[in-house]
Amino acid sequence: YPLCALAVSDERPVSTQSTWDDLEEDEENFILVLKGASEKVLQYCSEIIDEKGTREFTQEDKEKINEDIAVLSKMGERVLGFCMALLPKEKFSTVEFDGDNADNCNFPMNGGLSYIGMISMIDPPRPGVPEAVASCQQAGIRVIMVTGDHPLTAQAIAKKVGIIHPDANSIILQEQRGEEVEKALNDEAQTAVVVHGTVLEREIAVGKDIEGQNKATTFWNKVLAKKYVSFARTSPAQKLLIVNACQERGGIVAVTGDGVNDSPALKKADIGVAMGITGTDVSKDAADMILLDDNFASIVKGVEEGRIIFDNLKKSIAYTLSSNIPEILPFILYVAADMPLPLPTPLILCVDLGTDMAPAISMAYETKESNIMTRKPRDPSRDKLVTARLVLFSYIQIGVLQALAGVYAYMVVLWDAAGIHPYSLIGLETDNNYSDTDLYLSCCTYENCGYHESNLASKELYKNKICPDLPYDKWLLQDLPKRNG
Numbered sequence: 177y178p179l180c181a182l183a184v185s186d187e188r189p190v191s192t193q194s195t196w197d198d199l200e201e202d203e204e205n206f207i208l209v210l211k212g213a214s215e216k217v218l219q220y221c222s223e224i225i226d227e228k229g230t231r232e233f234t235q236e237d238k239e240k241i242n243e244d245i246a247v248l249s250k251m252g253e254r255v256l257g258f259c260m261a262l263l264p265k266e267k268f269s270t271v272e273f274d275g276d277n278a279d280n281c282n283f284p285m286n287g288g289l290s291y292i293g294m295i296s297m298i299d300p301p302r303p304g305v306p307e308a309v310a311s312c313q314q315a316g317i318r319v320i321m322v323t324g325d326h327p328l329t330a331q332a333i334a335k336k337v338g339i340i341h342p343d344a345n346s347i348i349l350q351e352q353r354g355e356e357v358e359k360a361l362n363d364e365a366q367t368a369v370v371v372h373g374t375v376l377e378r379e380i381a382v383g384k385d386i387e388g389q390n391k392a393t394t395f396w397n398k399v400l401a402k403k404y405v406s407f408a409r410t411s412p413a414q415k416l417l418i419v420n421a422c423q424e425r426g427g428i429v430a431v432t433g434d435g436v437n438d439s440p441a442l443k444k445a446d447i448g449v450a451m452g453i454t455g456t457d458v459s460k461d462a463a464d465m466i467l468l469d470d471n472f473a474s475i476v477k478g479v480e481e482g483r484i485i486f487d488n489l490k491k492s493i494a495y496t497l498s499s500n501i502p503e504i505l506p507f508i509l510y511v512a513a514d515m516p517l518p519l520p521t522p523l524i525l526c527v528d529l530g531t532d533m534a535p536a537i538s539m540a541y542e543t544k545e546s547n548i549m550t551r552k553p554r555d556p557s558r559d560k561l562v563t564a565r566l567v568l569f570s571y572i573q574i575g576v577l578q579a580l581a582g583v584y585a586y587m588v589v590l591w592d593a594a595g596i597h598p599y600s601l602i603g604l605e606t607d608n609n610y611s612d613t614d615l616y617l618s619c620c621t622y623e624n625c626g627y628h629e630s631n632l633a634s635k636e637l638y639k640n641k642i643c644p645d646l647p648y649d650k651w652l653l654q655d656l657p658k659r660n661g
Contacts, residue, residue, distance in 0.1 A: 205262040208283065213326065213409070214245045214257030214294050221259050223290040233291055241294070249328030252336055253296040259289040301337045308473035309338040315479065316552035320422075321406040322415055322441075330408035331370045340404040344368040348408075349375045361398040368404035376407070376414050396421040415441040428556065432472070433459055449475060483551075484544045486561070492539040493562060494570045499532055501575030502582045509583075514603045518586045 210220060218241065224233040241257075248255050263283060274282050312319050321339050323330050327348045334340040346368035347360050357379060360366065380392040399405060400421065407418060415431075419441050422429045431438070431445035434455040439462040442448030450463035451470040460466055467474050503524050509515040519527075590596040 205264055206268055208261045208263055208289070209258070210260070210289060211256050211258050214255050215242065215326070217257030217259050217294075218242075218291065220285060220289045221291040222288065225290050225292050230290055237291075241291075245294070245326065246328055248296040249326045250332055252329060252332035253298055254325055254329055255294055255296045257291070257294040259291045261289045301333070302471055302473075304471070304473040306336070306338045308476040311476045311549055312479075313338070315476075315549045317479065318427075320418070322410055322418055323406070323408055324410060325408055327370050327372050327408040330406050334368075334370070334404070334406045339406060340368045340370075344404055346370060346404070348372065353378060357395070358398075361395075361402075367402060368406075369399060369402045370406045370408055371399060373407070373409040373411060373414055376410070376417070380417060396425070400425060412437040412440055416444055419444045428553070430475070432467075432475070433463075434470075435459060438462075480544065480549055483548050484542075486554075487545060487548070488540050488542050489561060490566060491542060492536050494566055494574070495539060496532070496536050497567065497570035498574040498578060499527070501571055502579040503527070505579040505583065506586075513601075515601045516604055519582075 210217060218238055221233050223230050224237055245255050261284060268283065271282060274280075309319050319339050321330060321334050323333075325333070327350055331340065331346060331348065335342050335344075335346075340346055344367045345365055347363070347366045348370045349357060349360060350372035352360055352375070357375065361369070379395045407414070410418070415438065419429050419431060423444075423446070428447075429445045430447040430449055431441045432449045432451070433439070433442050434451035436456050436458045438450075439458050442450060442459055442462040445464075447465060448463035450459040450466050452460075452466045452468040453470045455463075455466070455470075465478075503519065506515075506517055506519045510517045587598040587601070590601070591598065
């Protein structure tokens with residue numbers, strides 16, 4: 177769709193198809209000037225002004241101009257066409273110029289203008305954009321270009337920045353209709369497609385009968401199934417349809433834009449990204465995020481940083497959850513096996529608040545993994561922050577290992593420091609409740625219980641000598657083997 181500048185006597189509302197400027201005039205005429213997409217401007221012209229003056233605009237002239245447009249567009253240049261008309265003041269002096277398109281304006285438009293020329297502009301990609309696009313594709317993020325430029329310009333720029341691979345076989349859908357469109361999309365050799373806005377108008381029958389809706393669904397399925405996709409000469413309404421089609425097929429869609437016309441798509445997208453420097457206030461209000469440097473590469477950096485944060489959160493959660501099993505196991509043994517409690521509640525608080533907090537916080541400062549930008553995007557319906565896999569890893573794999581290591585360390589310390597055999601720990605907490613607790617504890621050690629003696633008689637003599645008041649049924653260690661070493 178062209179961006180038209182119509183010179184009239186009054187300021188007029190801005191539309192997506194035309195922009196009204198102030199009047200240019202000479203002594204005898206009002207001068208109407210129109211600029212926009214060259215192939216569209218040609219439709220309004222019946223004459224051409226060249227070095228020989230004004231003459232009839234022939235079909236040969238139009239073909240030659242279209243060839244020039246194609247040459248410049250294939251070079252990635254944006255081409256604007258210009259035309260004009262002289263409106264005699266005698267006839268239009270009393271007319272209040274009105275209308276915002278060729279169909280409802282009250283002055284000559286269709287076929288009443290003279291073609292005066294065209295210009296081409298180079299808008300090179302920012303440095304780093306090709307690398308950013310390659311990083312997105314490597315990370316499983318699909319980049320689709322939606323532009324108002326000529327299809328050939330869109331194709332050239334897309335290949336320049338890597339949205340379409342330079343060696344990919346691409347096709348432009350512009351003049352094809354019906355079966356021709358279907359045949360082109362079914363060609364598996366064509367891995368890239370550039371879709372013109374007029375094709376979208378013809379192929380998408382949204383809001384009509386079931387047959388039309390099925391046709392639109394089939395069209396979108398085939399277009400979005402292509403490896404590389406770009407859209408050219410699109411209107412704001414079509415941008416919205418493109419976003420909706422991607423979302424319906426399970427995509428998480430981020431849209432970048434800077435103009436008023438981009439606002440509907442920015443609002444509809446899962447993540448609307450507006451430009452902070454060149455963006456309009458309307459686009460910024462509709463967006464979820466604003467790029468302060470207007471650089472596409474910043475989005476890739478944001479994706480990378482988001483993945484790092486997500487990874488580090490999972491690490492912190494896994495680390496925190498893994499300590500639950502070794503902390504609860506002593507209480508289970510205390511209740512089930514009457515073992516003394518090695519980790520009382522105050523000590524657990526000391527572990528959680530003292531020794532566990534610093535390592536858990538440090539996880540947030542972990543650097544990125546080497547494959548952070550080569551993974552596929554996570555499935556939001558399946559890959560949650562806390563998953564069954566993470567819980568099993570924390571509780572079963574790491575938690576059980578930590579619990580076993582803790583129990584082993586507890587028994588080794590008691591064995592080496594106090595000579596308490598691990599077997600004696602079972603039921604020991606119940607025995608501690610008897611009135612002769614202190615006596616019993618002093619007699620059930622390696623040094624005092626006499627189980628290092630060679631026979632049972634010697635054991636009993638040793639017991640009667642050291643612990644004469646100890647009940648015989650409390651003498652639990654009389655048959656235990658001698659400790660090694």
